[in-house]
Amino acid sequence: MKNPSSPKQSLTKTESVDLRSTKDFNPQIGKLTFTLNANQKEWEEDLVYFKTIYFQFVKLAKRSRNLHASKQKDLIKFLSRVDDLINNEAMSIIENMDSLKLEFEISEKPDIQLIFQEYADLENDMEGIRKEFRNFTVFFLQELNRISPLKIY
Incomplete structure (x- = not known):
């Protein structure tokens, strides 16, 4: 039975925990599940910010017929790199942060x-x-301002 006066345990690399007292330990199924939720709110804020910028960028790309040919080429090349990142596994991990779990036998x-x-x-x-994601967001804004006739912040 859980002791209501005991503080909630959090799992970090500097702490140890008795598995038998961990609420996620179930000896019947022989699995221990950790939920990774550190900085989840910050991840979500970063993702919303990035997606907002990205969708503005896509709108600009759709109007790119109005751009000078060299700018249009830059825009298409950069948009292709962004698409690669959007479809990258890292983006998938970020989007699924709330359900990311580790299971150990x-x-x-x-x-x-x-x-x-x-x-x-x-x-x-x-x-x-x-960190890579944040660095890319900064680079993304710089690149967007460099090739865009509009200033998007």
Whole structure:
């Protein structure tokens, strides 16, 4: 039975936790599920911001017949790179942040350190993707302003 006075446990690479007291540990099914939700709100805000800019960019591309030929070429080339990113696995991960879960099979004597190391590695990978995503957003705005006759902020 859960102790109501115990603080809610959060899983980070610097903390350890007794699996038997973790609400997501179910010995019957032998699985431990971690939900990765660190900075989820910030991820969502970044994604909304990026998509807003992207859709403005697509609108501009549709009117690109009015652009000088060299600008139009730049625009099409850049739009193609953005499409690659939109369809990239990283974007899929970001869009599904609220449902991203890690499941580990639990043996009779689970290697707890390995489980937490894998969790920490995933957190680091996600943070790396997030930094790349933010860097790209900055680059995206600069590029958009460079090739666009309109200034979109």
